[in-house]
Amino acid sequence: xxxxxxxxxxxxxxxxxxxxxxxxxxxxxxxxxxxxxxxxxxxxxxxxxxxxxxxxxxxxxxxxxxxxxxxxxxxxxxxxxxxxxxxxxxxxxxxxxxxxxxxxxxxxxxxxxxxxxxxxxxxxxxxxxxxxxxxxxxxxxxxxxxxxxxxxxxxxxxxxxxxxxxxxxxxxxxxxxxxxxxxxxxxxxxxxxxxxxxxxxxxxxxxxxxxxxxxxxxxxxxxxxxxxxxxxxxxxxxxxxxxxxxxxxxxxxxxxxxxxxxxxxxxxxxxxxxxxxxxxxxxxxxxxxxxxxxxxxxxxxxxxxxxxxxxxxxxxxxxxxxxxxxxxxxxxxxxxxxxxxxxxxxxxxxxxxxxxxxxxxxxxxxx
Numbered sequence: 243x244x245x246x247x248x249x250x251x252x253x254x255x256x257x258x259x260x261x262x263x264x265x266x267x268x269x270x271x272x273x274x275x276x277x278x279x280x281x282x283x284x285x286x287x288x289x290x291x292x293x294x295x296x297x298x299x300x301x302x303x304x305x306x307x308x309x310x311x312x313x314x315x316x317x318x319x320x321x322x323x324x325x326x327x328x329x330x331x332x333x334x335x336x337x338x339x340x341x342x343x344x345x346x347x348x349x350x351x352x353x354x355x356x357x358x359x360x361x362x363x364x365x366x367x368x369x370x371x372x373x374x375x376x377x378x379x380x381x382x383x384x385x386x387x388x389x390x391x392x393x394x395x396x397x398x399x400x401x402x403x404x405x406x407x408x409x410x411x412x413x414x415x416x417x418x419x420x421x422x423x424x425x426x427x428x429x430x431x432x433x434x435x436x437x438x439x440x441x442x443x444x445x446x447x448x449x450x451x452x453x454x455x456x457x458x459x460x461x462x463x464x465x466x467x468x469x470x471x472x473x474x475x476x477x478x479x480x481x482x483x484x485x486x487x488x489x490x491x492x493x494x495x496x497x498x499x500x501x502x503x504x505x506x507x508x509x510x511x512x513x514x515x516x517x518x519x520x521x522x523x524x525x526x527x528x529x530x531x532x533x534x535x536x537x538x539x540x541x542x543x544x545x546x547x548x549x550x551x552x553x554x555x556x557x558x559x560x561x562x563x564x565x566x567x568x569x570x571x572x573x574x575x576x577x578x579x580x581x582x583x584x585x586x587x588x589x590x591x592x593x594x595x596x597x598x599x600x601x602x603x604x605x606x607x608x609x
Contacts, residue, residue, distance in 0.1 A: 289309075343357060535551050542567045
Protein backbone atom coordinates (compact mmCIF):
# COMPACT_ATOMS: atom_id res chain seq x y z
CA UNK A 243 0.00 0.00 0.00
CA UNK A 244 1.48 3.31 -1.08
CA UNK A 245 1.95 6.05 1.43
CA UNK A 246 0.30 9.37 0.53
CA UNK A 247 2.75 11.91 -0.88
CA UNK A 248 3.07 15.17 1.09
CA UNK A 249 1.38 18.13 -0.66
CA UNK A 250 3.44 21.26 -1.33
CA UNK A 251 2.16 24.34 0.56
CA UNK A 252 0.80 27.06 -1.68
CA UNK A 253 2.39 30.48 -1.24
CA UNK A 254 -0.26 33.23 -1.03
CA UNK A 255 -0.28 35.49 -4.08
CA UNK A 256 0.67 38.97 -2.82
CA UNK A 257 0.43 40.61 -6.17
CA UNK A 258 -3.15 41.91 -5.71
CA UNK A 259 -2.18 43.55 -2.36
CA UNK A 260 0.92 45.10 -3.87
CA UNK A 261 -1.06 46.40 -6.80
CA UNK A 262 -3.66 47.89 -4.45
CA UNK A 263 -0.95 49.59 -2.41
CA UNK A 264 0.61 51.02 -5.53
CA UNK A 265 -2.77 52.28 -6.69
CA UNK A 266 -3.44 53.91 -3.32
CA UNK A 267 0.01 55.46 -3.29
CA UNK A 268 -0.49 56.85 -6.79
CA UNK A 269 -3.87 58.24 -5.80
CA UNK A 270 -2.33 59.90 -2.74
CA UNK A 271 0.51 61.32 -4.84
CA UNK A 272 -1.97 62.69 -7.36
CA UNK A 273 -3.89 64.39 -4.57
CA UNK A 274 -0.73 65.87 -3.11
CA UNK A 275 0.67 67.12 -6.41
CA UNK A 276 -2.60 68.63 -7.60
CA UNK A 277 -3.41 70.34 -4.28
CA UNK A 278 -3.81 74.11 -4.55
CA UNK A 279 -2.33 74.41 -1.05
CA UNK A 280 1.28 73.80 -0.12
CA UNK A 281 1.95 70.35 1.38
CA UNK A 282 5.34 70.23 3.03
CA UNK A 283 7.73 68.51 5.44
CA UNK A 284 10.91 69.71 7.16
CA UNK A 285 13.51 67.77 9.12
CA UNK A 286 14.66 68.47 12.67
CA UNK A 287 16.93 71.25 11.35
CA UNK A 288 13.97 72.93 9.58
CA UNK A 289 15.21 71.95 6.11
CA UNK A 290 12.59 71.25 3.48
CA UNK A 291 12.42 67.51 2.82
CA UNK A 292 9.27 67.62 0.74
CA UNK A 293 7.20 70.26 -1.03
CA UNK A 294 4.49 69.67 -3.59
CA UNK A 295 4.07 71.39 -6.93
CA UNK A 296 2.16 74.29 -5.32
CA UNK A 297 5.52 75.90 -4.53
CA UNK A 298 5.78 76.97 -8.16
CA UNK A 299 2.68 79.14 -7.84
CA UNK A 300 3.22 80.26 -4.24
CA UNK A 301 6.99 80.87 -4.17
CA UNK A 302 7.99 80.95 -7.81
CA UNK A 303 10.61 78.25 -7.20
CA UNK A 304 10.92 74.76 -8.57
CA UNK A 305 10.64 72.13 -5.79
CA UNK A 306 14.27 71.08 -6.34
CA UNK A 307 15.41 74.67 -5.62
CA UNK A 308 13.87 74.55 -2.13
CA UNK A 309 14.64 71.00 -0.95
CA UNK A 310 17.48 70.79 1.52
CA UNK A 311 17.26 74.50 2.45
CA UNK A 312 15.81 75.68 5.79
CA UNK A 313 12.49 77.48 5.52
CA UNK A 314 14.11 80.49 7.18
CA UNK A 315 16.00 81.10 3.92
CA UNK A 316 12.67 82.24 2.52
CA UNK A 317 11.94 84.84 5.20
CA UNK A 318 13.25 88.09 6.56
CA UNK A 319 15.53 87.67 9.63
CA UNK A 320 12.94 89.23 11.94
CA UNK A 321 10.12 86.97 10.75
CA UNK A 322 12.40 83.91 10.75
CA UNK A 323 13.26 84.44 14.42
CA UNK A 324 9.59 84.70 15.35
CA UNK A 325 8.62 81.58 13.37
CA UNK A 326 11.49 79.48 14.79
CA UNK A 327 10.09 80.10 18.26
CA UNK A 328 6.67 78.88 17.13
CA UNK A 329 7.94 75.82 15.27
CA UNK A 330 10.24 74.88 18.16
CA UNK A 331 7.14 74.73 20.33
CA UNK A 332 5.57 72.32 17.81
CA UNK A 333 8.45 69.92 18.43
CA UNK A 334 7.17 69.41 21.96
CA UNK A 335 4.11 67.73 20.46
CA UNK A 336 1.72 70.66 20.35
CA UNK A 337 0.07 70.98 16.91
CA UNK A 338 -0.19 74.45 15.39
CA UNK A 339 -3.23 75.45 13.37
CA UNK A 340 -3.98 78.64 11.44
CA UNK A 341 -0.60 80.20 12.12
CA UNK A 342 -0.20 83.20 9.84
CA UNK A 343 3.23 84.29 8.72
CA UNK A 344 4.95 85.87 5.75
CA UNK A 345 7.59 84.33 3.46
CA UNK A 346 9.36 85.71 0.41
CA UNK A 347 8.87 84.68 -3.18
CA UNK A 348 11.75 84.16 -5.58
CA UNK A 349 11.29 87.74 -6.86
CA UNK A 350 11.54 89.09 -3.29
CA UNK A 351 7.86 89.97 -2.93
CA UNK A 352 6.05 88.90 0.26
CA UNK A 353 3.64 85.99 0.35
CA UNK A 354 1.31 85.56 3.30
CA UNK A 355 0.71 81.95 4.39
CA UNK A 356 -1.58 80.22 6.84
CA UNK A 357 0.25 77.18 8.26
CA UNK A 358 -1.03 73.99 9.89
CA UNK A 359 1.74 71.83 11.36
CA UNK A 360 2.24 68.65 13.41
CA UNK A 361 5.40 66.94 14.66
CA UNK A 362 6.80 63.86 12.91
CA UNK A 363 8.38 60.98 14.88
CA UNK A 364 10.14 57.73 13.98
CA UNK A 365 9.18 54.29 15.26
CA UNK A 366 11.05 54.90 18.50
CA UNK A 367 9.22 58.17 19.12
CA UNK A 368 12.14 60.41 18.28
CA UNK A 369 11.23 63.72 16.65
CA UNK A 370 12.38 63.69 13.04
CA UNK A 371 10.75 66.88 11.80
CA UNK A 372 7.47 68.63 11.14
CA UNK A 373 4.88 68.29 8.41
CA UNK A 374 1.73 70.07 7.40
CA UNK A 375 -0.03 72.31 4.92
CA UNK A 376 0.01 76.02 4.10
CA UNK A 377 -2.55 78.17 2.31
CA UNK A 378 -1.66 81.30 0.34
CA UNK A 379 -3.70 84.09 1.97
CA UNK A 380 -1.89 87.00 0.30
CA UNK A 381 -4.98 88.25 -1.50
CA UNK A 382 -7.00 88.25 1.72
CA UNK A 383 -4.25 90.02 3.65
CA UNK A 384 -3.88 92.65 0.94
CA UNK A 385 -7.63 93.25 1.09
CA UNK A 386 -7.44 93.51 4.88
CA UNK A 387 -4.53 95.93 4.71
CA UNK A 388 -6.37 98.04 2.12
CA UNK A 389 -9.43 98.02 4.37
CA UNK A 390 -7.35 98.92 7.43
CA UNK A 391 -5.72 101.76 5.51
CA UNK A 392 -9.12 103.06 4.41
CA UNK A 393 -10.42 102.85 7.98
CA UNK A 394 -7.30 104.60 9.24
CA UNK A 395 -7.73 107.42 6.73
CA UNK A 396 -11.41 107.70 7.61
CA UNK A 397 -10.62 107.85 11.33
CA UNK A 398 -7.87 110.43 10.72
CA UNK A 399 -10.32 112.51 8.69
CA UNK A 400 -12.97 112.25 11.39
CA UNK A 401 -10.53 113.33 14.08
CA UNK A 402 -9.07 116.19 12.05
CA UNK A 403 -12.39 117.93 11.37
CA UNK A 404 -13.57 120.76 13.58
CA UNK A 405 -17.11 119.35 13.54
CA UNK A 406 -18.51 116.73 15.88
CA UNK A 407 -19.39 113.60 13.88
CA UNK A 408 -21.73 110.80 14.94
CA UNK A 409 -22.54 107.72 12.84
CA UNK A 410 -25.52 105.55 13.73
CA UNK A 411 -26.88 102.44 12.01
CA UNK A 412 -30.35 102.06 10.50
CA UNK A 413 -31.74 101.20 13.94
CA UNK A 414 -30.33 104.37 15.47
CA UNK A 415 -27.57 102.55 17.37
CA UNK A 416 -24.23 104.30 17.77
CA UNK A 417 -21.57 102.94 15.40
CA UNK A 418 -18.76 105.46 15.76
CA UNK A 419 -18.01 109.10 16.62
CA UNK A 420 -15.04 111.44 16.85
CA UNK A 421 -13.55 113.08 19.91
CA UNK A 422 -14.91 116.49 18.92
CA UNK A 423 -18.45 115.09 19.19
CA UNK A 424 -17.75 113.75 22.68
CA UNK A 425 -16.24 117.05 23.78
CA UNK A 426 -19.02 119.19 22.30
CA UNK A 427 -21.81 117.19 23.89
CA UNK A 428 -19.95 116.58 27.18
CA UNK A 429 -21.05 112.95 27.26
CA UNK A 430 -19.02 110.80 29.71
CA UNK A 431 -16.53 108.38 28.17
CA UNK A 432 -18.14 105.34 29.80
CA UNK A 433 -21.54 106.17 28.26
CA UNK A 434 -20.04 106.56 24.79
CA UNK A 435 -17.85 103.47 25.17
CA UNK A 436 -20.92 101.41 26.07
CA UNK A 437 -22.73 102.83 23.01
CA UNK A 438 -25.85 102.97 25.15
CA UNK A 439 -28.23 105.05 23.04
CA UNK A 440 -30.71 105.74 25.83
CA UNK A 441 -28.04 107.01 28.22
CA UNK A 442 -26.40 109.12 25.51
CA UNK A 443 -29.74 110.60 24.47
CA UNK A 444 -30.55 111.45 28.08
CA UNK A 445 -27.29 113.41 28.37
CA UNK A 446 -28.09 115.25 25.15
CA UNK A 447 -31.70 116.18 25.94
CA UNK A 448 -30.89 117.48 29.41
CA UNK A 449 -28.67 120.17 27.86
CA UNK A 450 -31.08 121.57 25.27
CA UNK A 451 -33.49 124.46 25.51
CA UNK A 452 -36.01 122.62 23.32
CA UNK A 453 -35.46 118.88 23.88
CA UNK A 454 -38.82 117.84 22.41
CA UNK A 455 -38.06 119.64 19.16
CA UNK A 456 -34.74 117.80 19.01
CA UNK A 457 -36.24 114.35 19.52
CA UNK A 458 -39.10 115.03 17.10
CA UNK A 459 -36.59 115.77 14.34
CA UNK A 460 -34.66 112.58 15.11
CA UNK A 461 -37.80 110.45 14.98
CA UNK A 462 -38.92 112.08 11.77
CA UNK A 463 -35.63 111.33 10.01
CA UNK A 464 -35.65 107.70 11.12
CA UNK A 465 -39.07 107.31 9.50
CA UNK A 466 -37.84 109.18 6.38
CA UNK A 467 -34.37 107.65 5.94
CA UNK A 468 -33.65 109.20 2.52
CA UNK A 469 -34.04 112.80 3.68
CA UNK A 470 -31.32 115.27 4.64
CA UNK A 471 -31.75 117.81 7.40
CA UNK A 472 -30.29 121.08 8.68
CA UNK A 473 -31.28 123.05 11.75
CA UNK A 474 -29.94 124.97 14.74
CA UNK A 475 -29.84 123.78 18.35
CA UNK A 476 -29.87 126.14 21.34
CA UNK A 477 -28.50 125.02 24.70
CA UNK A 478 -29.58 126.04 28.17
CA UNK A 479 -26.12 127.46 28.83
CA UNK A 480 -26.24 129.70 25.74
CA UNK A 481 -24.28 127.55 23.32
CA UNK A 482 -25.57 127.22 19.75
CA UNK A 483 -24.89 124.28 17.39
CA UNK A 484 -25.68 123.78 13.74
CA UNK A 485 -26.94 120.23 13.09
CA UNK A 486 -26.67 118.60 9.68
CA UNK A 487 -27.73 115.05 8.89
CA UNK A 488 -27.70 112.88 5.79
CA UNK A 489 -28.23 109.15 5.11
CA UNK A 490 -25.32 106.72 4.74
CA UNK A 491 -25.57 104.51 1.65
CA UNK A 492 -23.92 101.21 0.72
CA UNK A 493 -24.74 99.80 -2.71
CA UNK A 494 -27.67 102.17 -2.97
CA UNK A 495 -29.22 101.06 0.33
CA UNK A 496 -29.58 103.25 3.42
CA UNK A 497 -27.59 101.55 6.17
CA UNK A 498 -27.32 104.38 8.67
CA UNK A 499 -27.16 108.12 9.21
CA UNK A 500 -24.35 110.63 9.66
CA UNK A 501 -24.88 113.51 12.07
CA UNK A 502 -22.61 116.54 11.94
CA UNK A 503 -22.56 119.22 14.65
CA UNK A 504 -20.79 122.58 14.44
CA UNK A 505 -20.39 124.91 17.39
CA UNK A 506 -21.37 128.39 16.16
CA UNK A 507 -21.67 129.98 19.59
CA UNK A 508 -18.87 132.50 18.99
CA UNK A 509 -20.25 133.39 15.57
CA UNK A 510 -23.72 133.97 17.02
CA UNK A 511 -22.27 136.06 19.82
CA UNK A 512 -20.29 138.11 17.29
CA UNK A 513 -23.41 138.59 15.17
CA UNK A 514 -25.35 139.73 18.21
CA UNK A 515 -22.57 142.10 19.19
CA UNK A 516 -22.51 143.49 15.63
CA UNK A 517 -26.27 144.02 15.66
CA UNK A 518 -26.02 145.86 18.96
CA UNK A 519 -23.14 147.96 17.66
CA UNK A 520 -25.05 148.81 14.50
CA UNK A 521 -28.08 149.75 16.56
CA UNK A 522 -25.97 152.00 18.76
CA UNK A 523 -24.31 153.56 15.72
CA UNK A 524 -27.67 154.11 14.05
CA UNK A 525 -29.06 155.78 17.14
CA UNK A 526 -26.03 158.09 17.33
CA UNK A 527 -26.15 158.64 13.56
CA UNK A 528 -29.78 159.76 13.70
CA UNK A 529 -29.33 161.99 16.75
CA UNK A 530 -26.40 164.02 15.39
CA UNK A 531 -27.07 167.77 14.99
CA UNK A 532 -25.26 167.92 11.63
CA UNK A 533 -26.17 166.26 8.36
CA UNK A 534 -24.27 163.02 7.74
CA UNK A 535 -24.30 160.90 4.59
CA UNK A 536 -22.60 157.68 3.57
CA UNK A 537 -21.59 157.69 -0.11
CA UNK A 538 -20.29 154.96 -2.39
CA UNK A 539 -16.95 156.36 -3.61
CA UNK A 540 -16.93 154.55 -6.97
CA UNK A 541 -20.36 155.74 -8.10
CA UNK A 542 -21.20 158.65 -5.82
CA UNK A 543 -24.47 157.00 -4.87
CA UNK A 544 -25.94 157.79 -1.45
CA UNK A 545 -26.00 154.69 0.73
CA UNK A 546 -27.68 156.27 3.74
CA UNK A 547 -28.27 159.70 5.27
CA UNK A 548 -29.35 160.76 8.72
CA UNK A 549 -32.49 162.69 9.57
CA UNK A 550 -30.70 166.07 9.73
CA UNK A 551 -29.24 165.64 6.22
CA UNK A 552 -32.72 164.90 4.87
CA UNK A 553 -34.03 168.04 6.57
CA UNK A 554 -31.27 170.14 4.98
CA UNK A 555 -31.70 168.79 1.44
CA UNK A 556 -35.45 168.21 1.58
CA UNK A 557 -35.34 164.61 0.31
CA UNK A 558 -36.33 161.55 2.30
CA UNK A 559 -33.70 158.87 2.93
CA UNK A 560 -35.34 156.60 0.34
CA UNK A 561 -35.23 159.40 -2.26
CA UNK A 562 -31.61 160.16 -1.47
CA UNK A 563 -30.65 156.50 -2.05
CA UNK A 564 -31.80 156.93 -5.68
CA UNK A 565 -29.52 159.95 -6.20
CA UNK A 566 -25.77 160.60 -6.49
CA UNK A 567 -23.88 163.46 -4.91
CA UNK A 568 -23.01 164.69 -8.44
CA UNK A 569 -26.69 165.28 -9.16
CA UNK A 570 -27.20 167.62 -6.20
CA UNK A 571 -23.78 169.38 -6.29
CA UNK A 572 -23.50 172.85 -7.91
CA UNK A 573 -21.63 172.58 -11.25
CA UNK A 574 -18.96 175.07 -10.16
CA UNK A 575 -18.18 172.98 -7.05
CA UNK A 576 -18.28 169.57 -8.74
CA UNK A 577 -14.72 169.38 -10.26
CA UNK A 578 -12.79 169.81 -6.99
CA UNK A 579 -15.29 167.54 -5.25
CA UNK A 580 -14.75 164.81 -7.86
CA UNK A 581 -10.99 165.22 -7.66
CA UNK A 582 -11.03 164.75 -3.90
CA UNK A 583 -13.32 161.72 -4.18
CA UNK A 584 -10.99 160.20 -6.78
CA UNK A 585 -7.95 160.70 -4.53
CA UNK A 586 -9.89 159.23 -1.65
CA UNK A 587 -10.81 156.19 -3.75
CA UNK A 588 -7.16 155.67 -4.79
CA UNK A 589 -6.05 155.81 -1.16
CA UNK A 590 -3.99 158.98 -1.56
CA UNK A 591 -5.94 160.70 1.21
CA UNK A 592 -8.04 159.39 4.07
CA UNK A 593 -10.34 162.39 4.37
CA UNK A 594 -11.00 165.85 2.96
CA UNK A 595 -13.02 168.93 3.88
CA UNK A 596 -14.55 171.55 1.58
CA UNK A 597 -17.42 173.97 1.42
CA UNK A 598 -19.81 173.52 -1.48
CA UNK A 599 -23.32 174.32 -2.67
CA UNK A 600 -26.04 171.68 -2.85
CA UNK A 601 -29.37 171.80 -4.62
CA UNK A 602 -32.32 171.26 -2.33
CA UNK A 603 -35.36 169.32 -3.56
CA UNK A 604 -37.10 172.46 -4.74
CA UNK A 605 -34.01 173.78 -6.52
CA UNK A 606 -32.91 176.20 -3.82
CA UNK A 607 -29.24 176.37 -2.87
CA UNK A 608 -27.97 175.09 0.47
CA UNK A 609 -24.38 175.66 1.71
